[in-house]
Amino acid sequence: MARNIYWANEYPVFDIEKLDAISENFAIDTIITHTAPSFCELTSKGGFLAEMAVRDEDLTEQVNNERQVMDKILDYLKSRRHPLRHWFYGHFHQSWQAIDNEGVQYNMLDIMELKELWEMQE
Numbered sequence: 001m002a003r004n005i006y007w008a009n010e011y012p013v014f015d016i017e018k019l020d021a022i023s024e025n026f027a028i029d030t031i032i033t034h035t036a037p038s039f040c041e042l043t044s045k046g047g048f049l050a051e052m053a054v055r056d057e058d059l060t061e062q063v064n065n066e067r068q069v070m071d072k073i074l075d076y077l078k079s080r081r082h083p084l085r086h087w088f089y090g091h092f093h094q095s096w097q098a099i100d101n102e103g104v105q106y107n108m109l110d111i112m113e114l115k116e117l118w119e120m121q122e
Contacts, residue, residue: 011062011065011066011069012033012034012035012066012069012070012073013069014069014072014073014076016076019073019076023080023082027082027083028077028082028083028084029082029083029084029085029086030084030085030086030087030088030117031073031077031084031086031087031088032087032088032089033070033087033088033089034066034089034090034091035063035066035067035070035089035091036067036070036087036089036091036106036108037067037070037071037074037087037106038064038067038068038070038071040087040089040096040098040106040108041092041094041096041098041108042092042094042096042108063091074087078102084104085103085104085105086104086105086107086117087104087105087106087107088107088109088115089106089107089108089109090108090109090110090111090113091108092108093110093111094108094110095108095109095110095113096108
């Protein structure tokens with residue numbers, strides 16, 4: 001069996017107690033994670049993911065679970081009316097961006113890709 005080339009057992013966790021503690025003191029407008037909510041690219045199970053899944057039979061399930069956690073975090077932030085405007089992630093090693101109907105910009109960053117985040121203070 002091929003050795004893993006990523007951190008084993010480093011899964012995202014939805015921890016409502018920690019989110020509540022953060023929310024008591026901070027308004028969250030930017031999220032930076034390894035992966036993203038399920039509707040963000042890449043949504044295809046082919047290509048890069050299929051190639052990696054050949055080497056790791058649990059990879060597809062892990063990716064699905066990670067994205068479900070991101071969905072829960074997003075739902076939490078929206079339900080608590082955080083002023084979310086940006087979500088950055090890079091899991092899929094490609095570049096992509098989109099803005100949802102609530103004005104949140106989702107940015108998938110490629111290897112060595114940087115984005116400047118500039119917000120005018122009112």
